[in-house]
Amino acid sequence: MTIPSDRVSGEDLEVWASAAPDGPVRRRGPASSRTTPPAGAAAPAAGAPFPRASSPARDDYQGCFGCGGDSPSGLRIVETRVDGTSVEAEFAVRDVHQGAPGLAHGGLLATAMDEVLGSVAWRLGGRYVTGRLETDFLAPVPVGATVRLRAWCNGVHGRKAYVEGEGRIGAPDGPVAVRAAALFVEVPEEHFTKERLN
Numbered sequence: 001m002t003i004p005s006d007r008v009s010g011e012d013l014e015v016w017a018s019a020a021p022d023g024p025v026r027r028r029g030p031a032s033s034r035t036t037p038p039a040g041a042a043a044p045a046a047g048a049p050f051p052r053a054s055s056p057a058r059d060d061y062q063g064c065f066g067c068g069g070d071s072p073s074g075l076r077i078v079e080t081r082v083d084g085t086s087v088e089a090e091f092a093v094r095d096v097h098q099g100a101p102g103l104a105h106g107g108l109l110a111t112a113m114d115e116v117l118g119s120v121a122w123r124l125g126g127r128y129v130t131g132r133l134e135t136d137f138l139a140p141v142p143v144g145a146t147v148r149l150r151a152w153c154n155g156v157h158g159r160k161a162y163v164e165g166e167g168r169i170g171a172p173d174g175p176v177a178v179r180a181a182a183l184f185v186e187v188p189e190e191h192f193t194k195e196r197l198n
């Protein structure tokens with residue numbers, strides 16, 4: 001398998017022990033050039049308060065599909081540890097999250113990554129939305145499993161924050177089921193109000 005060297009850095013590549021007949025397969029990591037910080041990107045700040053002035057960020061807002069308690073089929077992601085801008089979180093895969101019978105739908109796993117990576121971005125101190133989200137699905141996740149999420153910021157460049165993370169099955173050192181890299185873009189407060197229909 002050939003990996004275009006202009007698309008990924010050396011750190012993005014991993015050698016995967018594989019039973020493939022031609023030996024170990026080199027697989028691309030989750031980050032493409034569009035989700036990799038450019039040279040000169042700043043290191044993330046140590047962690048800043050959420051800018052809670054905007055209405056979707058109210059302390060009592062429970063409508064989020066990822067983390068809110070008001071969404072009956074929501075993921076109900078709970079943050080378990082925050083260290084600066086890095087976040088650990090978890091959620092339980094329920095019947096309503098199925099794709100194939102008994103297994104989590106991939107789109108919901110991508111949603112979980114969007115949520116936890118977004119939480120990292122908001123800890124930079126601005127209001128951020130997802131501009132691009134790249135996801136690798138590495139193992140099926142059974143209904144009933146707890147997915148342990150971990151996410152961190154690789155750098156900030158102007159309005160752009162480069163965030164990465166992973167989800168493991170069952171335990172913090174369990175098998176990696178999903179990996180993601182994203183570009184979050186800082187937006188003004190009006191972003192969350194100007195297009196609303198209700």
Ligand SMILES: CCCCCCCC/C=C\CCCCCCCC(=O)SCCNC(=O)CCNC(=O)[C@H](O)C(C)(C)COP(=O)(O)OP(=O)(O)OC[C@H]1O[C@@H](n2cnc3c(N)ncnc32)[C@H](O)[C@@H]1OP(=O)(O)O
Pocket residue numbers: 034050056057058114115116118119120122128129130131132158159160183185186187
């Ligand atoms: C959101 C939650 C709020 C509640 C918070 C509660 C408290 C916190 C608790 C918990 C954490 C939150 C967790 C949330 C998690 C979920 C997050 C989501 O699902 S967000 C919804 C989905 N995303 C959108 O709806 C964006 C839709 N897109 C847009 O609005 C625009 O396209 C936007 C803002 C992304 C960019 O538009 P422009 O006009 O402002 O700016 P331009 O110039 O186009 O882009 C700026 C820079 O970014 C690059 N860029 C933009 N999109 C890119 C892309 N897809 N790929 C690569 N680069 C991109 C551009 O090339 C440009 O770069 P150059 O400055 O020129 O270097």
